[in-house]
Amino acid sequence: MTRQPDPSLLDLHDALLLDLDGTLMHGATPIPHASEAVEKARAAGRTVVFATNNASRTPQQAADHLAEVGVSAQPEEFVTSPQVASRLLAERLDPGSKVLVVGGPSLGAQIREVGLEPVSTDSEDVVAVVQGWSPDLSWPILAEGAYAIRHGALWMATNIDATLPTERGMAPGNGSMVAALRHATGAEPMVAGKPEPGMFTVAARDSGAQRPLVIGDRLDTDIEGGVRAGIETLLVLTGVDGIESALRADPVRRPTYILPDLEHIATPFVLPVVDGDHARCGSVSVLWDRGDIVLDGDLEDPRVLRAVLALLRTRSAEAPWTGRLLGRDGTEQHPTDR
Numbered sequence: 001m002t003r004q005p006d007p008s009l010l011d012l013h014d015a016l017l018l019d020l021d022g023t024l025m026h027g028a029t030p031i032p033h034a035s036e037a038v039e040k041a042r043a044a045g046r047t048v049v050f051a052t053n054n055a056s057r058t059p060q061q062a063a064d065h066l067a068e069v070g071v072s073a074q075p076e077e078f079v080t081s082p083q084v085a086s087r088l089l090a091e092r093l094d095p096g097s098k099v100l101v102v103g104g105p106s107l108g109a110q111i112r113e114v115g116l117e118p119v120s121t122d123s124e125d126v127v128a129v130v131q132g133w134s135p136d137l138s139w140p141i142l143a144e145g146a147y148a149i150r151h152g153a154l155w156m157a158t159n160i161d162a163t164l165p166t167e168r169g170m171a172p173g174n175g176s177m178v179a180a181l182r183h184a185t186g187a188e189p190m191v192a193g194k195p196e197p198g199m200f201t202v203a204a205r206d207s208g209a210q211r212p213l214v215i216g217d218r219l220d221t222d223i224e225g226g227v228r229a230g231i232e233t234l235l236v237l238t239g240v241d242g243i244e245s246a247l248r249a250d251p252v253r254r255p256t257y258i259l260p261d262l263e264h265i266a267t268p269f270v271l272p273v274v275d276g277d278h279a280r281c282g283s284v285s286v287l288w289d290r291g292d293i294v295l296d297g298d299l300e301d302p303r304v305l306r307a308v309l310a311l312l313r314t315r316s317a318e319a320p321w322t323g324r325l326l327g328r329d330g331t332e333q334h335p336t337d338r
Helices: 032-043 060-067 080-094 105-113 139-150 174-185 199-209 218-229 245-246 302-315
Strands: 015-018 047-052 079-082 098-102 116-121 126-131 153-159 163-166 169-170 212-216 233-237 257-261 273-275 276-281 286-289 291-294
Touching: 015 199, 047 199, 047 212, 060 079, 060 276, 079 080, 079 199, 079 245, 080 105, 080 153, 080 199, 105 286, 126 139, 126 174, 139 174, 139 276, 153 174, 153 273, 153 276, 153 302, 174 273, 199 212, 199 218, 212 218, 218 233, 218 245, 245 302, 273 291, 273 302, 276 302, 286 302, 291 302
Parallel strands: 015 047, 015 212, 047 079, 098 116, 098 126, 126 153, 212 233, 233 257
Antiparallel strands: 163 169, 273 276, 276 286, 286 291
16 A cells, blocks of 8 residues: 655645744845745645734735745735734724824824724823834833823733844844833733734634644744644744743743744645654654653654654643653753754
8 A cells, every 4th residue: 555645734734824023034034935935835725824913014014025025925914913903902992092102103004994093192082002013112102101001091012022033133022112111100011912812813713714823933922822822833943932942831832843944834744643651753753751751863853843742742731841852872962042
């Protein structure tokens, strides 16, 4: 009997919910294999959704930016944290309510689109503050936000990402600016974007996906948001987090799969099989040994990582894993960051 080839990730899922920064590009620099992966997904008939916490661009501007790094996209393929934040505020506020925008023009445009009035100065009739990342965010704008929050305005943050990957490295993200207002006011914002699951549940529902896959580079946003939404997740090692942090993460931030990048999104993808204390993935395997994991294969082999993650889901389902990775000879193994 001829053995059937293993399915690819595109065979296993009907939609890709893709992060942008650190997954498809670094600022204006494309990440290798990302654009080809998007085109392969489309060619296979899969739905592509771009799910981003970036609050500095409208969906059209985000699509234009992706085009600059070689990724084709349409505005309707985006689900952004400003969209989610605006929807949430519109559900809570009366039409025409004044919302103080601590962010850029695109965030204000999104607020106006849902029937609310964006303003830049605090007043007695400001009922909410929405905060999103902008490269032009200044002290006067933050101060207006603090005044409004202190007089009782509802505070909504598009996201709380501490950092933002750029072509020069990690820059302060919206979460760093949110921390400034948190420190100044003692208040705690509602959060619209990742890691809240709403972005992914909205994306899956609106696209009609039954078996979506969340793909991103951050455990604390992309992966946690996917896990909380009950969706399988893929961590790519092209941005913030690496292998060590993924294996040691809280279960809510533990990815289903890890790959170096998106090069092999359409190639055969053997799945792990767990049998008690053993997990096998193709020709490699791992063994649970009193809290440690013994590897029969190279730690940098994605199949080994798949087997380790599958074993952790059964043996360390409720808590972070604290054991050691051991080779067959008993020597401790340490993954590289990428």
